Amino acid sequence: MSDVAERVKKIVVEHLGVEAAQVKEDAKFIDDLGADSLDTVELVMAFEEEFSIEIPDDAAEKIQTVGDAVNFIKSNAKS
């Protein structure tokens, strides 16, 4: 796994209190990882902070799986 994926995974584990093994690339935040709608907002906020990027609302809505988050961050990260 890439560095981005590892960092995303760490945030998800910390925030949602799930096992690292559950945080697979195709795992859906709401359906598979038990996030509620506020959790998804908070995850986006945490990603923004960790990677110093801005995730606009329309992009945030499309981030539904762990893989979606990793891909968005990879193609938008400054560094």
Added chain:
Amino acid sequence: MFDLTGKAALVTGASGGIGGAIARALHAQGATVTLSGTRAEALEALKGELGERAHVVTAKMDDAADIDRLAKEAEAAMGGKLDILVNNAGITRDNISMRMKDEEWEKVLQVNLTGTFRLIRAAMRGMMKRRFGRVINITSIVGVTGNPGQANYAAAKAGLIGMSKSLAQELASRSITVNCVAPGFIATPMTDVLTDDQKKGILGRVPADRLGTAQEIAAGVVYLASDEAAYVTGQTLHINGGMAMI
């Protein structure tokens, strides 16, 4: 009880009678306060009176960009946090509905309801992150009972109550409470201009047989802002001398 030491509070409409009393009361309990409003001079005077732990950020509540700036500058002034948000800013444009102009309707809704929502939204992010927040919206008895000549004001104030209940449900799991305080007739510069006959007419409807004081409203705000009120959310605290019991 009700110690607010170390808490950061933003009070809008702080140059007014009730807003000023709220800011003084929060400050007296130990909070750092940011005073907001449109009248810089009055705000600076209050800041001077409070001394330490007081800041001023002027803002117009009908200007979306100004509201975002207010949230940011208030947080920055208070060490990067905002724990307590008191939305007290409000205006009236009274008129009987037959004669009420669109501008009068829209302006009151814009400032009293839309502006308040925008400011809460801007403040929410930090509160969610810190897992603590107290949002207190100053509504009015007329938002519940209605008042002839104030269809716009009553609609905005009733809107605040419904909005607060929704936000309270959204944010409760993050230890953020959202409540309203609904003053009845309170002695302020606004009511000082009433004639004796007008005052008599009002008091006839108030079992306590006197106008309330701004300090009595501020005391309710202090309670809702405190750690002790952590389990109170989505509520409206009526402070009206028994004028309406709901």
